[in-house]
Amino acid sequence: MSSKLSRRDFLKMCAGSAAVISLSSYLAPFMKEAVAAGAPPVIWIQGASCTGCSISLLNTVHPDIKEVLTKVISLTYHPNISAAAGDLAIKEAIYKVAETNPKNFFLVVEGAVPTGAEGRFCMVGETENGEPIVFEKLIKDIGSKAKAIINFGTCSAYGGIPATSPNPTDCKPVSKVVKNVPIINVPGCPPHPDWMVGTIAHVLLYNDLPELDSFGRPKMFFERIIHDNCQRRQYFDNAIFAKTFGEMGCMLELGCKGPYAHCDATTRLWNNGNNWCVGCGGVCIGCTEPQFPAWPMYERMPDMPVGPATSVTADQIGLVLGGATALGIAGHLAGNIITGRIGPKKADEAKEGEA
């Protein structure tokens, strides 16, 4: 356990309020120390997933993922990178590690849990007498022995893509299948690698869960709203809306879910700071939210339940959604104009913020 990095400093860094060029390069030495001091192993299993979360983790910038793989995380079994296959993978790398470290390993889950057809929509192996091991059974067996479960991606956290109507395979989020084990949700389709590395770092360094919002997301990454920090926010405030792709303007009319979506992509950026969803002229599709992807991606949401205060937390959004106080986006915009927060400016004065 490192004594050098206080939890307070850790949170500052993860939330991006301390000047650190690269989150993972800063955390790496502390994580290595924690692993050397006997931090619990990490088992990674995949259910109804597209492997996108794993691929995103491979995009960790610093330390280059090789550090994470070989030194930082004791990544005992990963379906895409393990040398083992077949029996060897299931018995040695999953069940044995879980059994020899009861309540002392972290289980990372990627993908939702299909429960239809007795779980046979996702079979991950076979027993000695030829019966399929379904993912649902694997996660129940292993999950119940874990110290905590870390859901990487919206599928394991909330059901995500495969659980969308009509949910052909009766997919469920992990929390509906494994009870009484602490769960951290790191949603996103996929999650940013920093969110994954940062969350794992937190549990390894402090042997404890980070502070979570009401949807189980670490507040250090998911407290802020895209819309509030968007590089195109100025356009919104000036009521300049893009009508087609490739145009300047706020993307709300083209379906942007920025006012709903909680994450720090606006400032963290993706793929080594090269771009992000709205940065490339696209829309935010709200992939970190429990409702994703139930909404139409390219339709403007009729109601934007943000209310007059534009900075709201996930918990407040939840309250607003559940209450009758939801204001439409028109009201939100009108409120801004009435209160003088935004004044008419010439369109050509508006400049796009550079990423």
Next chain:
Amino acid sequence: MAKIIVDPVTRIEGHLKLEVEIEDNVVVDAWTSGTLWRGMELIMQGRDPRDAEQIMQRICGVCPTAHATAGILALDDAMGIEPPPNGRIIRNLIFGSNYLQSHILHFFHLAALDYVKGPDMAPFKPRYEADYRLPADINAQAVDIYLEALTIRRKAQEMLAIWGGKMPHVQAIVPGGVSEVPNTSKIYKFLAYLEEIQTFIDTKYIPTVKAVAGVYSDWFSIGAGCQNFLCYGGFPQEEGLDHVKKKKFFDSGVYVRGQYKELDIGLITEEVTHSWYADDTGGNTPDVAVVTADAKKKGAYSWIKSPRYNGEAMEVGPLARQWIAKNPDVLALGDKAFSVMGRHFARAIETSQIAKAMKEWALQLQPGQPVCTPHELPKKEVVGVGLCEGSRGALGHWHRISSDGRTMVYNAVVPTTWNSGPRTGSGAATVRGPMEEAIVGTRVADPSNPVELVRIIRSMDPCYGCAIHVMTPNKKTISQFAIN
């Protein structure tokens, strides 16, 4: 007769089970089973059709750009629109960048550990301990390149994000083009990445494949497969509404029983004889095909359907593309091209080809010019077809849209379905899937360490997230075997 079952096969994308029968250590029959089903196309039904590019790219996190591309081409086709040159080129750059990351990831991180002995630590251990032949110094070099390749494939994704917004799962591909507007700074940043990756491909990737191929030269005569190839054509090089006929970087075509022929997509059907779908739903073309799941069907063993071209099993992927393009380096291998090493070799030289081509494409971009053609959904029922070449092979999306602007039928016929689908027919008329065919006849030295089998499977770079996504319109059938 003994059986070997490998389940799960790791270091592939998704879930696969392999079962083989062996006699005197030689495989006499093989069954490949896709073991995860998500019903992606059913999820599209009734949605806003424009969501297809976002939903369908989430079939697969390794090759989302392929599904985004096929999905968007089908939408363009349905709406009768085409992107301006900038839109076409940026789509090609997004797709091409992912070829680089996918091929490099495939060889080094999914396939190489079958030939290169990793360090003695997790996740490189435990492993099948068999047949590591590389001399110690070359092995050590290959391990270094394995680690360097992790960085390079990450950079390929960063380069993609310059145009795509983020990776995995791109945001910038929209009907009628893209959303990202090119400027010179983005172009030069992209070219700088490309230069570094091209150097890696030519000085590390291709030489490593050649070094492995030299030591494992017997693998040029293992895993031949069906020796029929199919390529839809990919990377459009000109404007034009005929998405099938327009000039492309990869030519379309088929190679059947030793004959080169033009592609006729009307000959493509999807069969379900040994898939967990009701028999009477097989044999249709993908613009109308809908299937009914039947998880307890007798004789069925996979969630994958079996696409056939005029009844023939067809291999798709880099080897198919290069063979149909008559690449002299691949043709020079003769029959040895039809092999595990032939596939790795074709994939490696293709990676270099694409990187070189992308440099030219990037320089054709016109900063500040339009990237997207405005569009609206048609007011009548239409079918859009999107055909492209994914990094793993021929990929087609068929999208039927209702007159009130909702998705009615969606079908994605993907590379791994072609390569890894189960057999069709029965008795003497049985046509095994290409992967099964490639495995039959293989000698397994040690049945408790069947490294030979996984080598053949991985040479085809299968992706089971992609392969199993088919839908049933009949929910009642699913609930028959649901426990709830």
